[in-house]
Amino acid sequence: MIKNKKFMISLTLGLILLIIAGWSDQHIQSQQVTKFNELEEKIQRLEDIEQIKQLKARYFRFVDEKKWTAFGRSAAWS
Numbered sequence: 001m002i003k004n005k006k007f008m009i010s011l012t013l014g015l016i017l018l019i020i021a022g023w024s025d026q027h028i029q030s031q032q033v034t035k036f037n038e039l040e041e042k043i044q045r046l047e048d049i050e051q052i053k054q055l056k057a058r059y060f061r062f063v064d065e066k067k068w069t070a071f072g073r074s075a076a077w078s
Contacts, residue, residue, distance in 0.1 A: 059071075
């Protein structure tokens, strides 16, 4: 009876450790997904800022060089 009790206790502890390890892996994966999403958002923001800079550069170049026809063709500015 004592051997069965020790076996059951060790089996239970082993299962608990496996459950904790599985939760830990899922927690780490969810943190990695969160960080990945944050990086994607930062990259998208930087790309958007770069597009705005290029748009402003084209606008002021056309105005400075008085290229009104090119300025008019870029009415959509995209």
